[in-house]
Amino acid sequence: MLMGLAVIAAITGTLFTNCAKNSFTAVGEELAGTGADPLLGYAWHINNTGQKVFASDAGTAGVDLNLLQTWTSGLTGNGIKIVISDDGVQDVHPDLKDNFLYGVSRNYHTSGTNNAPPNSADDNHGTAVAGLAAAVGDNGVGSKGVAYKAKLLAYNFLSTGVSQTFTRMAEQLGGGHDVYNMSWGNSQNYLPDPVAAWETALLNGVLNGRSGKGSIYVKSAGNDFLVECKGSTDTYCIGNSNLDPDNSTPYTILVAALNSTGDAASYSSVGANVWISSFGGESGDDSPAMVTTDRTGCTAGYAQTSISGKVEFERGNNGNLNCNYTTTFNGTSSAAPVLTGAIALLLEANPNLNWRDVKYILAKTAVQVRPNSGAISNHPLRNYPGNAAKNVILPAGAVWENAWVTNSAGFKFHNWYGFGRVNVDAAVAMAKNYTSTFTAGLSGTSWVENTTRVAIPDYSATGVSNTVTVTDNLRIEGVRIRLKVDHDRVGDLGVELTSPSGTKSMILNMRNSLLGQVDYDNEVFLSNAFFQERSNGTWTIKVIDGGSTFNGDLVSWGVQIIGTP
Ligand SMILES: [Ca+2]
Ligand SMILES: [Ca+2]
Ligand SMILES: [Ca+2]
Known part of the structure; x- marks a missing residue:
C-alpha cells in the first residue's frame, strides 16, 4: 500500500x-x-x-x-x-x-x-x-x-x-x-x-x-x-x-x-x-x-x-x-x-x-487535423538537440508513427489527434436531431490470448508478428491489448495492432520513454482506432525492436474487446 x-x-x-x-x-x-x-x-x-x-x-x-x-x-x-x-x-x-x-x-x-x-x-x-x-x-x-x-x-x-x-x-x-x-x-x-x-x-x-x-x-x-x-x-x-x-x-x-x-x-x-x-x-x-x-x-x-x-x-x-x-x-x-x-x-x-x-x-x-500528414519514419529525436551521440536512429524501413487511418466503420483516427478537432456547432446540430444507437449495455469479451513465446528480431523493421482469433462479434467501442514481454529495455519496442478489417493502430512507438524499463508484465493499453468496427476475426500484433543493444521475446499477448453485440 x-x-x-x-x-x-x-x-x-x-x-x-x-x-x-x-x-x-x-x-x-x-x-x-x-x-x-x-x-x-x-x-x-x-x-x-x-x-x-x-x-x-x-x-x-x-x-x-x-x-x-x-x-x-x-x-x-x-x-x-x-x-x-x-x-x-x-x-x-x-x-x-x-x-x-x-x-x-x-x-x-x-x-x-x-x-x-x-x-x-x-x-x-x-x-x-x-x-x-x-x-x-x-x-x-x-x-x-x-x-x-x-x-x-x-x-x-x-x-x-x-x-x-x-x-x-x-x-x-x-x-x-x-x-x-x-x-x-x-x-x-x-x-x-x-x-x-x-x-x-x-x-x-x-x-x-x-x-x-x-x-x-x-x-x-x-x-x-x-x-x-x-x-x-x-x-x-x-x-x-x-x-x-x-x-x-x-x-x-x-x-x-x-x-x-x-x-x-x-x-x-x-x-x-x-x-x-x-x-x-x-x-x-x-x-x-x-x-x-x-x-x-x-x-x-x-x-x-x-x-x-x-x-x-x-x-x-x-x-x-x-x-x-x-x-x-x-x-x-x-x-x-x-x-x-x-x-x-x-x-x-x-x-x-x-x-x-x-x-x-x-x-x-470532429474536424480532421492536418489530413495530409503522412506516416513518420524518422524518430523525433533523430537529431538529438546538442548531442549527436544521443541521436535515435531506427532500423531501416521502420515506421515510427502511422498516418491517419480510416477504419472499416468510416472513422478517421490518428494517435496525435484522436478523431480530430472538436467541432461544437456540428456536434450540437447532430445532438439536436439524434437517435441513440447505444441503448444496449456495454459488454466486454474475455481476454483472447496467444501464449506461444516468440523471439523479437533485434533491430529489424520486419519485427515479429503473431495472431489471435476473436469469435465474439461486437461493435467495438474500445480495444485493450495486454503484453507480456521478456526484454531488458522494452522502451525500444514498437507495438502495432491490426484489426480483422485491416486497420492498423500503433500502440507503442519505438524508442519511447521506458528506456530503463525491464519487461512488460501483462501491462494493458487502449486503442480507439477501431471504433465501431466489428470484432470477430484475426487480430495481429507486430513487435519491432528499434534498438540494437538488448534482445528479447514476446512471451504472450492478448486483446479484450469492449463493445455491444
Ligand atoms: Ca493574480
Ligand atoms: Ca466574463
Ligand atoms: Ca534490441
Whole structure:
C-alpha cells in the first residue's frame, strides 16, 4: 500500500500545464456587472481571427471550437454541473463567483466534509482551468467560459497537503454530476500499477451517473511528448499517453491539445488512447497561450507584479490592473476544460444523450487535423538537440508513427489527434436531431490470448508478428491489448495492432520513454482506432525492436474487446 501511495503522489507533480510567463495590450478597466467581456477578443479558441494575443506569432484564422452559432442559438451550459477536480478554485473570483456552486464542492483539506470551497496558495491551476470551462459571460469583466452559464464544483484533490489516496481518487468520480474535468495524470515515463478502485469507480459513474445516462469524464492526455527517459536524468525521450494506466479504459475521454495554428501543441502527449483534440495553446510568448481567470491580486496566481517574462499583461499592465487574468496558461490542462465546456453545451442541447452518445457525436463531427500528414519514419529525436551521440536512429524501413487511418466503420483516427478537432456547432446540430444507437449495455469479451513465446528480431523493421482469433462479434467501442514481454529495455519496442478489417493502430512507438524499463508484465493499453468496427476475426500484433543493444521475446499477448453485440 505504501508503494501505491507513492505512485499516486506523483499525480500532484503533474498538473498538465506548461506554464511560461509572458505580455498583453490594453484591455480596459474591469467593471463588474453586465456587458461585453473585455478579454473575449483574446480567446482565440472561441473565435480565432489570427490574433497574436500578446505573443509574437499570429494564430490561424478559423482554427477554433466553431461554436458561435451554438452561442447565438442561446446555449450557454445553463443547468449543467461541471466538477473541477484539481488543486482548488477561487470561488470568489469576479469572473467565476456567479457560476460557483456551494454545498457540493469538496475541500479535502478537511477530509471532504467541509463544503466551503478551497481558496489558498495552491489554487492557481484549478482557478485557470475553471475559467476556461465556465467563466461567467456578459458580466463586463474578464473573458467567457465555453459554457458560461454552467455551474462549477471544485474538488481540491490535488492541493498541496492533501493526500491523494486511491480511495479519494476513486471517490471523487461519484456524485452523479454531469461533466468531470481532470487536468492531471501520472508522468508518462514509468509504468505505475493500475488502480483497480479507479476503474471500478469510472464504471460505476458511466453506468449510474446522470440518472443512468452516465457521467462524462474528461481527462488530459498529458504534456509528455518530450519527457525525461525512465532511469535517466540527462536524456529526453518521447512519452505516450498509453503509459499512464489510468488512461486504459473507454470510460474517460482523453483529450490532446492543439495550438492556435491548429497543429498538435509542442508538449501534447500522443497515443492510441486519445479520443479528440481541443485547444491548449503554446507558451504565450512566441505563440499564443490561453486567456483565463487567475487568482485575484498581483501577489497571487500566475499573474503577479513580481514575475519575469515578456508578457507585460502578466505583471498587471496593459489593462490587467488587478492581475486577475492570465494569458500564459496552456497545456492539455487547458484542452480538457475547453472540451468540458463544449460537452456541457452538448448536454444542454440534448439532455438525453448518454455518455457513449457524447463520445460518438464528438468523434463523428470532429474536424480532421492536418489530413495530409503522412506516416513518420524518422524518430523525433533523430537529431538529438546538442548531442549527436544521443541521436535515435531506427532500423531501416521502420515506421515510427502511422498516418491517419480510416477504419472499416468510416472513422478517421490518428494517435496525435484522436478523431480530430472538436467541432461544437456540428456536434450540437447532430445532438439536436439524434437517435441513440447505444441503448444496449456495454459488454466486454474475455481476454483472447496467444501464449506461444516468440523471439523479437533485434533491430529489424520486419519485427515479429503473431495472431489471435476473436469469435465474439461486437461493435467495438474500445480495444485493450495486454503484453507480456521478456526484454531488458522494452522502451525500444514498437507495438502495432491490426484489426480483422485491416486497420492498423500503433500502440507503442519505438524508442519511447521506458528506456530503463525491464519487461512488460501483462501491462494493458487502449486503442480507439477501431471504433465501431466489428470484432470477430484475426487480430495481429507486430513487435519491432528499434534498438540494437538488448534482445528479447514476446512471451504472450492478448486483446479484450469492449463493445455491444
Ligand atoms: Ca466574463
Ligand atoms: Ca493574480
Ligand atoms: Ca534490441
